Amino acid sequence: MKFPRPHLRVAQSQSAFADGKSRWTNLDLDPVPRAGRLWGPLSFVSYWISDAFNAATWQFASSIIAVGLSWRESIAVVALSFFIISFVIAANGAVGAIYHIPFPVIARASWGFWGSYIAIISRSILAIFWFAIQNVNGANAVKAMIGAIWPSFLTMRNAIPEDQGIETNTMIAYLVFFIVQFPFLCIHPNKARWLFIAKSVIVPAAWIAILVWAFVAEGSGPIFEQKPTASGSQYSWVFLASMTSVLGNYATLSVNQSDFSRYSRVSPKWQLLYIPLLPIIFTFISFIGIVASSAGWSRYNTPTIPWDPIVLISHWSSRAARFFAAFSFALASLGVNISANSISAANDLMALLPEFVNLRRGQIICALLSWALVPWKILESAGNFLNFMSAYAIFLGPIAAIMLWDFWLIKKRKYDTLALYQPSMPTYRFDSGGLLLNWRAVVAFLVGVGPSLPGLIHSVNEEIDVGVGIHPYQFGWLLGFVGTSLVYVALSMLFPCVECLVERAVYADEVYEERERVVDGVELGFEGDVARVQEGSGKEKGLV
Template structure:
């Protein structure tokens, strides 16, 4: 059966932006009209609380403490890092809140129409990769939930080869999480904000309960008495390396904030709320992870249970195991949408707006995630996980170029209509549709870090600028 291409095309309503211009836009890439701007201040607060409460943030401090710093330094690193990146997030978010356009369209202003593909492709690769990894985290939480109801499930006969890095029980959990998550991928970002609001209420309550348990059960454990095991120049290098690692892990979200702020119905000044909020929220969650893991080691012995699912699995109360695991499954679901699927969908839509919209883009992202075989990556390819974590070196220059272009070069003024007209000389820059200055700046920013990026795939080095913090299997989030 031959499927006609016209049947696959996305509907193109008449507008000043989309009419006769299907190569560069569709309804989901057009500026958001006034009646579709549904996100208020509460929605953005819930969005970031939702994104912050995830397994990666829980384990941020683990890799920092593991290299020889104390819990105090680890929390200081998280706080300083998110204070710095909050300015980037707020500044990029303000652009979306002012012009109500997504990241791929904003990128045209600084990169040119064809040059913007450098930024778009760089981001979509990372978004799909972390979507796949986060599915494994969610699947592990579902496996723990099922095991709390039917303990025999955890001893289910394994028919999957050991070298695949997943058991039959793990695959069942992964598949259930994927199926439950799938309908949420079909919901428009304007409506999915209710998921973030629900998660921002349910998950913090559950994690606060875990924090209370940590101090009631073991007084927080012995880790709070731990001193740094390094000093001098090594201490300074480790502090800097870990700080830039935390920054690198949120490079994607610092770039894609406009994908959500474009739906704002409040003043762009509300984006400034992130500057005090993000350091406080992320530092507090890292503190919960330290306290709970330390208490877990004191009570159950053995290695420190940095992975929250491992910690929960030790609990004797099946009800507590179920609801705690549910909170982590919900955390994975929320962050997979807020940080990964919608970002990938916007990028895929920009690559082929005639055939892809946000809904199709999220579905394509979900299907491609299977091709990455993420459970095997987590189980047997730690160096590749570090390699992809360090991939953020590409997004740092991209975000800097876009910030510099809007706030300084263009003096906070964009011609919105010209961003959808490739024939308009305003953002064409050259006959090739590429801003060569942006490309040169990008190469200058990336080139010094390329040897480091390649090295991450084969070895670890304490002085590496973008060393991954995702040292614990399942800790990685992004995007």
């Protein structure tokens, strides 16, 4: 039996999108053909349930309580934040469902080919960070699982210096989780949806059982009687900062939902399901976190609220209960790492190096890079966790705004799919010569991010006093989204890019069909494909 020889370069598509243009696409970056669109309503619902049930969502409200708000304000922050971001996720996700292209390609329509790298690199950094953080959450869960079977594992002698922020047994668990997770990084999204379906059944059942335990054990505990410790202007800033942290958690999916919606076989209108679905699901999970943390605080008389669920279940006397509860958190971390992080990072890395990176290689590279981020230090405290969430939200809010308004308002939902892969065509060159960059998007992005930079600097080094400059950073996602929206729309209307405003949309199916068309018994070459599609060969289909 002969095995194919490994090659440094990845396989290139033979479609009109990639012929002779390997610098800008490969087989995995090309639009998803009809045969590859396997995601239906069940896939999307299970995807979001799977994505929501993870340790970070559990920790949202309980960590907000830890920094000064009551349970009521914490629940309100989570519900309001996801209500806001659900509109952005649905709007940007619809683009992928319509054109079946991923986020890095969609970004070219508003940023230009080279300009899109600003959005791509910003998104990829956060996706890799989140992958690393979920690895730590998964490692802690695996540590609890092993400890339930082998109790002495939890008291193993630590051979790692204390200043490294991780112990030997946790590092072993990290390695175990990493090794178990690795094969899932090689699974295509069309097959990974079965993982999401399985997780959307197993993990909710386990967490609802924990909720029942919390009410039975302590009647939900004393947190429901606790008053907020923040007051006055501090209360307002803590509220806004907490909103930014929650928004930051799903800021990646507000821009890259198309990485999954591109596999949709149903109407783009299904993306509207996110608007009622996301606030309900995420708020419910955060409520479970509050009730369980409160019950644990009361029942086990811990000095602080056990906002980390693994810390909570470590107090349980039943080893079987600890094992299965920890398993649910390990599965939660694994699932969300695939659904929200590794595939997103892989698409970004593909866009940067399409000749050498495909979807599988991109996920593996993401996993390897995550080791360099020492994510266990980010999760040392509730304050650090929230600071990290706030940090990158200030970059992704403006990116999400540019993409949303570009498609729905400026371009009036009309993109030329072929031109998004061909920089030689004038459509998305933005009159920038060889720069291939939309200066309107860059200016709007800088305006949206700029006010939050002093606060970001202070969060990195608290010795740098920025005075009131810290406040814009505390609601950086909202400020960046609104500010960038206003500037980008204004610049695009005052200085319109006429070439970008196509008369009718050009869909991927038209290009694929044109490629297969035979005229006088001879298949069209690439130049013929472009000409026929641009002449409007899809008009007979009633496409707009």
